[in-house]
Amino acid sequence: MSKTLERWGSKRAFILAVTGAAVGLGNIWRFPYVAGENGGAAFLLIYVAFVILLGIPVMMAEILIGRAGRRGPMQALGALAAEAGASRHWRWLGLFGAFTVFCILSFYSVVSGWSIEFLVASINGNFRGASAAEIGAGFDAFLANPGLLIFNHTLFLLMTMVVVAAGVAKGLERLNNLLMPLLYGLLLLLAAYAATTSGFGTALSWLFLPSLEALTPSVVLHAMGHAFFTLAVGACALMAYGAYMPDEQSLPRAAVAVAVLDISVALLAGIAIFSVVFSQGMDPADGPGLMFVTLPIAFSELPWGSLWLSVFFLLLLLATWTSAINLAEPMVATLQGFGWRRSVSTAVVALSVWSIGLLSALSFSTLADFRPLLGRNVFELVSSIPPDIFLPLGGLLIAIFAAWVLPRSAAAAALGVGERGYLCWRNVVRWVSIPLTLMVLLSGLL
Ligand code: PFF
Ligand code: NA
Numbered sequence: 001m002s003k004t005l006e007r008w009g010s011k012r013a014f015i016l017a018v019t020g021a022a023v024g025l026g027n028i029w030r031f032p033y034v035a036g037e038n039g040g041a042a043f044l045l046i047y048v049a050f051v052i053l054l055g056i057p058v059m060m061a062e063i064l065i066g067r068a069g070r071r072g073p074m075q076a077l078g079a080l081a082a083e084a085g086a087s088r089h090w091r092w093l094g095l096f097g098a099f100t101v102f103c104i105l106s107f108y109s110v111v112s113g114w115s116i117e118f119l120v121a122s123i124n125g126n127f128r129g130a131s132a133a134e135i136g137a138g139f140d141a142f143l144a145n146p147g148l149l150i151f152n153h154t155l156f157l158l159m160t161m162v163v164v165a166a167g168v169a170k171g172l173e174r175l176n177n178l179l180m181p182l183l184y185g186l187l188l189l190l191a192a193y194a195a196t197t198s199g200f201g202t203a204l205s206w207l208f209l210p211s212l213e214a215l216t217p218s219v220v221l222h223a224m225g226h227a228f229f230t231l232a233v234g235a236c237a238l239m240a241y242g243a244y245m246p247d248e249q250s251l252p253r254a255a256v257a258v259a260v261l262d263i264s265v266a267l268l269a270g271i272a273i274f275s276v277v278f279s280q281g282m283d284p285a286d287g288p289g290l291m292f293v294t295l296p297i298a299f300s301e302l303p304w305g306s307l308w309l310s311v312f313f314l315l316l317l318l319a320t321w322t323s324a325i326n327l328a329e330p331m332v333a334t335l336q337g338f339g340w341r342r343s344v345s346t347a348v349v350a351l352s353v354w355s356i357g358l359l360s361a362l363s364f365s366t367l368a369d370f371r372p373l374l375g376r377n378v379f380e381l382v383s384s385i386p387p388d389i390f391l392p393l394g395g396l397l398i399a400i401f402a403a404w405v406l407p408r409s410a411a412a413a414a415l416g417v418g419e420r421g422y423l424c425w426r427n428v429v430r431w432v433s434i435p436l437t438l439m440v441l442l443s444g445l446l
Contacts, residue, residue, distance in 0.1 A: 016176035024323030026230035027266040032273045036284035038219045041210035050227035058395045059255045061402035066242025068414035072333030073236035097236030098331045103386040105327040106357040112320040113152025119313035125306045127296040143364035160324040165346040183315040187268040199278030221444030225388030234395035240329045396437045403429040
């Protein structure tokens with residue numbers, strides 16, 4: 001592979017690519033169910049605070065490294081460390097990132113497969129006239145069917161790897177351009193519908209009026225993990241995209257734009273989902289099935305419900321697709337950096353993620369009682385430990401590298417906002433983001 005990588009076509013294309021990586025299951029599926037399990041408003045408040053104090057500055061750190069290194073994460077870290085006279089061991093951070101996304105993609109693909117199934121079911125009109133109880137029972141029956149879960153997991157992974165094998169920049173640009181505005185519009189419509197339901201008021205106060213007793217160390221840890229997860233920060237995945245970033249673009253502006261979009265998608269989804277939860281008398285702490293049960297119920301009561309529901313699942317599927325492509329990129333880029341062909345790297349990544357993903361797919365049936373650690377099954381483990389622990393840990397090391405190890409001139413140039421802007425960013429990372437991440441990680445683990 002040559003050292004000069006392809007570049008995104010424009011500034012807008014870069015922002016869209018990062019938004020595509022950020023907006024996905026994290027906003028529409030994970031945010032509502034994790035917030036539901038962690039008390040709602042208190043979680044939301046802390047998570048938004050972490051996005052501002054940690055997510056945005058560390059996102060800049062991560063992209064900055066990729067842009068300064070212009071190589072796959074492992075190679076970029078190694079080369080930059082050598083230039084700075086620091087230890088070459090920093091390159092293992094790239095490998096840790098690849099391991100993190102490996103774990104994440106293994107369950108991400110399974111859950112994205114659920115949206116394929118639900119897309120087909122809604123096109124077939126299966127939810128038309130169904131009661132809330134029937135929709136809930138249908139979801140449980142689906143999870144208990146390993147063959148179906150594995151089929152959809154396989155299909156989704158194939159879809160992802162086809163784009164990855166072709167090279168990220170070109171394939172993604174066009175997709176993102178179309179997708180983001182459509183998804184946003186549909187969520188607005190859903191939230192408007194939610195405003196007409198009887199649960200709307202309860203949903204708003206549950207989401208936006210925090211009670212401070214709810215703030216336990218474990219809620220804070222989950223909120224921090226989710227801030228990293230939803231922004232796609234901490235796994236060197238955005239670092240891999242930074243390598244393709246145009247030279248003249250301002251990084252802080254891009255990071256803030258992405259964070260604002262990402263939070264607003266989560267809020268719209270949250271308002272829609274919790275309005276249904278409360279108007280149907282459901283439990284907000286219902287777990288991973290929350291979105292998959294509430295939204296079919298909501299749409300089944302709307303005129304043209306099946307049509308809207310199909311459009312929704314299609315958009316969700318496309319959003320998770322662009323995130324999964326980003327999840328695969330650091331692994332493929334790392335193997336490519338060892339001199340492997342892109343097609344071979346992609347195939348190896350696909351096959352390994354697929355096999356580990358089987359354990360997640362079977363966690364709802366055959367392997368439900370296989371609980372190797374902390375009393376949790378494989379799905380529960382890979383969907384909590386990598387987001388809550390690995391991403392913040394990776395983000396911490398990324399921040400230390402960018403703000404303490406990288407020489408000032410290289411870092412300032414890659415940030416692209418001049419000397420004063422650089423110092424301001426560096427102070428925030430050195431004295432706020434790094435200590436805060438460390439503190440929350442330690443207090444959450446102890
Ligand atoms: N940000 C994605 C989401 O919210 O669905 C998930 C994600 C993508 C996490 C890429 C981590 C990552 F490196
Ligand atoms: Na997200």
